[in-house]
Amino acid sequence: MQKNKTLLYLILSIVSLALFIGIWYYFTAVLQIVSPKTLPSPVKVFTTFIDKFTNPNPDGATLLVHALSSLKITLTGYLTAIVIGVPLGIAMAWYPKVDLYVRPIFDLLKPIPGVAWVPLMIIMLGIGFASKVTVIFISAIVPVLLNSYSGIKQTRDVHIWVARTFGASDWQMLTRIAIPTSLPYVMTGIRVALGAAWTTIVAAELIASTEGLGFMIQQSRGIYRPDIIIVGMVTIGIIGSVLGLLLMLIESVLVKGRSKV
Amino acid sequence: MIDNTRRSRKHGARAAVISIFVFLLIWQAATTFTSLGILMPSPLISLSAFFKSFIVPIGPYPIFIHIYWSLVRVVPFYIVGAIAGIILGITMGWYKPVAAIFRPIFEILRPIPPIAWIPIAIVWFGIGEGSKWFLIFLAAFMNVTINSFAGARSTDPVLVGCSKMLGASDWQIFTTVVLPGSVPYIFAGLQVALSSSWATIVAAEMIRSSEGVGWIIISSQETNNSVNTLVGVVAIGIVGFILAVIMREVEAVLVKWTKRDI
Amino acid sequence: MDEARHMSKSIIVAQGISKTFTNKRGSTKVIENINLEVRENEFLCLVGPGQCGKTTAVNVLSGLEPASTGTVKINGKTITRPGPDRGFVFQSTALYPWLTVMGNVEYGPKVRGIKKSERREKAQYYINLVGLEGFEHSYPNQLSGGMQQRVGIARAYCNEPVVLFMDQPFGALDAQTRYLMQEEIIRIWETAKRTIVFVTNNIEEAIYLADRIVLLTNTPTQIKKEYKIDFPRPRDYTDPDFLALREEITNEMDKTL
The missing domain is CATH 1.20.5 (Single alpha-helices involved in coiled-coils or other helix-helix interfaces)
Known part of the structure; x- marks a missing residue:
């Protein structure tokens, strides 16, 4: 009975997806009620997707070149944010002095969305690589730092007391107890930051850029090529998902390694 | 420590x-x-410019009118998107056939950040208010749906069994167990959705508008006016902060039962 | 009504119930061929070792889970699903955290469409009975474990079911509170008589509470032995007869391991 239901739901899902694409196709390609300048047919989007792998027109680069450009900026800013944000967050939580004096600055930065930094960085650093990396860095470091911070704060007093009775040094307590405890929170921060970084790069490229996926879809709007816009959106979605999956894989390896010990 | x-x-x-x-x-x-x-710019100049901007207009309006414009774009469609998201998320989380129908489409759209919808929104709804409303709706809807879905999914099966035992019908279980149990998740979603909506309107105003906080920073950048850009950033931060605080207060009032007295 | 006939009337009749769980790794038989009769207003304790199928047994008897084979009849009606003619007190208390004590206790009558004034009166009666007067407007997480379990009992009672099932309700309480709650449940039961099926792994608790103890074996769980307990109430944990019986049942249970 249970198996039959699972099968029924699978069929429902497939029918629903087919219907979604079918209606889209029917209105755009068969009835042609919707102008291709507003919404191209799914077939057109698909052929554009294939074509964009090799065709640099009309926006100056192929899909892969745009994607790599966006990825390069995102990963540079994002990884820098992790390298600086995780230790800083841990230090803030572990050493009260650091906490008292550094945390207020980050509480101030927290409510400012990453996009809002774009114009200021353009004025200061120009339209190129540096300004975008800085924007990504700012938008990624806030969640990384704040989550690492709350992770360390989760350390149970009991564990600290036990360690102390065994004569553990402060450093040993930090590395053996507090940091392993904080790991799930640190990973959450890293995951949230990835989303923030990826969203922000798209926004930054929409606003001012000469390449990248955000630039590609913004250019295509100006020349009424919604097929390229949709291809770009789908690519942004796919890359976002793949990066998220990679992170989940790393996380499961890390957590597994921990439970074996 | x-x-x-x-x-x-x-x-x-x-x-x-x-x-x-x-x-x-x-x-x-x-x-x-x-x-x-x-x-x-130095902080002295920036801060004095910030306070001055309440009287001396930046572009067409003083700063609070810009903030008002951005809020007028965000709030109504945030609410509409949130309500739609709660309804879809909860029903998807509780009724398996509903999930089977809507989840595949939702999962395809989910990884696309709301900001990436800006160009197609402009193609579909023009450069006016329509595209901004659509984007805010989307930002609120997506985040709230995901969280409401997780909330309904996490319904405690023991509580469901308990309600059945006490004589509740399926619909009563939905309204008296699934729905209230999801409320903390819904609020988490509303909070994320609010900051996402705020970021989205800033981005949308930067791309196309003639007023609003996003417009302040982009038009100041175009004239290389770093002071006013910074004023805009500060205004965006303050409004974002106030919105988050309001949301937290609303939650504290509505979800009294998570607080502990003992 | 005739008291003698009243006592002898069987409320629960379980015949040949078994329960098998199937998952990807294969199937496990958790309970096997349990036959059981529970008489009206009887306090029955199901006692079994640690991880035996006690919870599954009470879930099947109450209709929370369907039996794989066999039937359970309550008041002559075969049961297949949960229903308001039965009350259930869960080990995890399972209170609605978003409802106050009053909200929790009146939940049953409310979903069954009983009008407000009537159900409030009834709920107040049972809140007073379990000793929670003055806490009507508290939320569950503002109460101690023992108080939460009192709410659970009042909520089950408030629906005025024919049978009350209690699955290790005091399992999570500290020893002190546990003794207190044992006294309390007897007081409540003597004030408002119901048929109670009480599951526990604590032999002392069972002897203190029960009219009859049904000892269960390890998985697959079967009935090992029954004990009728006639000690007058309130019972004394240090009474020699009490201790002797405890010894006897403990030895018997050890054999099942």
Whole structure:
């Protein structure tokens, strides 16, 4: 009975997806009620997707070149944010002095969305690589730092007391107890930051850029090529998902390694 | 290491003031005595510009009118998107056939950030208000749906069994167990959705608009006016902060039962 | 009504119930061929070792889970699903955290469409009975474990079911509170008589509470032995007869391991 239901739901899902694409196709390609300048047919989007792998027109680069450009900026800013944000967050939580004096600055930065930094960085650093990396860095470091911070704060007093009775040094307590405890929170921060970084790069490229996926879809709007816009959106979605999956894989390896010990 | 006494909180407030003051001082010194001053305005200039902007207009309006414009774009469609998201998320989380029908489409759209919808929104709804409403709706809807879905999914099966035993019908279980049980998740979603909507409107106004906080920073950048850009950033931060605080207060009032007295 | 006939009337009749769980790794038989009769207003304790199928047994008897084979009849009606003619007190208390004590207790009558004034009166009666007067407007997480379990009992009672099932309701309480709650449940039961099926792994608790103890074996769980307990109430944990019986049942249970 249970198996039959699972099968029924699978069929429902497939029918629903087919219907979604079918209606889209029917209105755009068969009835042609919707102008291709507003919404191209799914077939057109698909052929554009294939074509964009090799065709640099009309926006100056192929899909892969745009994607790599966006990825390069995102990963540079994002990884820098992790390298600086995780230790800083841990230090803030572990050493009260650091906490008292550094945390207020980050509480101030927290409510400012990453996009809002774009114009200021353009004025200061120009339209190129540096300004975008800085924007990504700012938008990624806030969640990384704040989550690492709350992770360390989760350390149970009991564990600290036990360690102390065994004569553990402060450093040993930090590395053996507090940091392993904080790991799930640190990973959450890293995951949230990835989303923030990826969203922000798209926004930054929409606003001012000469390449990248955000630039590609913004250019295509100006020349009424919604097929390229949709291809770009789908690519942004796919890359976002793949990066998220990679992170989940790393996380499961890390957590597994921990439970074996 | 970890203490929350009143004394330490007072201590914390003092440290925060000192910390921010020192931060501003370094910034002031850096812009006054080094060449950074060419690129970046000093905090004194920025702060006075911020307060001045309440009287002296930036572009067509003083700053609070810009903020008003951005909020008018965000709030109504945030609410509409949130309500739609709660309805879809909860029903998807509780009724498996509903999930089977809507989830595949939702999962395809989910990884696309709302900001990436800006160009197609402009194609579909024009450069006016319509595209902005659509984007805000989307930002709110997506985030709230995901969280409401997780909330309904996490319904405690023991509570469901208990309700059945007490004689509740399926619909009563939905309204008296699934729905209230999802409320903390819904609020988490509303909070994320609010900051996402705020970021999206800022981005949308930067791309196409003639007023609003996003417009302030982009038009100032175009004229290389770093002071007003910074004023815009500060305004965006403050409004974002106030919106988050309001949301937290609403939650505290509505979700009394998560608080512990003992 | 005739008291003698009243006592002898069987409320629960379980015949040949078994329960098998199937998952990807294969199937496990958790309970096997349990036959059981529970008489009206009887306090029955199901006692079994640690991880035996006690919870599954009470879930099947109450209709929370369907039996794989066999039937359970309550008041002559075969049961297949949960229903308001039965009350259930869960080990995890399972209170609605978003409802106050009053909200929790009146939940049953409310979903069954009983009008407000009537159900409030009834709920108040049972809140008073379990000793929670003055806490009507508290939320569950503002109460101690023992108080939460009192709410659970009042909520089950408030629906005025024919049978009350209690699955290790005091399992999570500290020893002190546990003794207190044992006295309390007897007081409540003597004030408002119901048929109670009480599951526990604590032999002492069972002897203190029960009219009859049904000892269960390890998985697959079967009935090992029954004990009728006639000690007058309130019972004394230090009474020699009490201790002797405890010894006897403990030895018997050890054999099942």
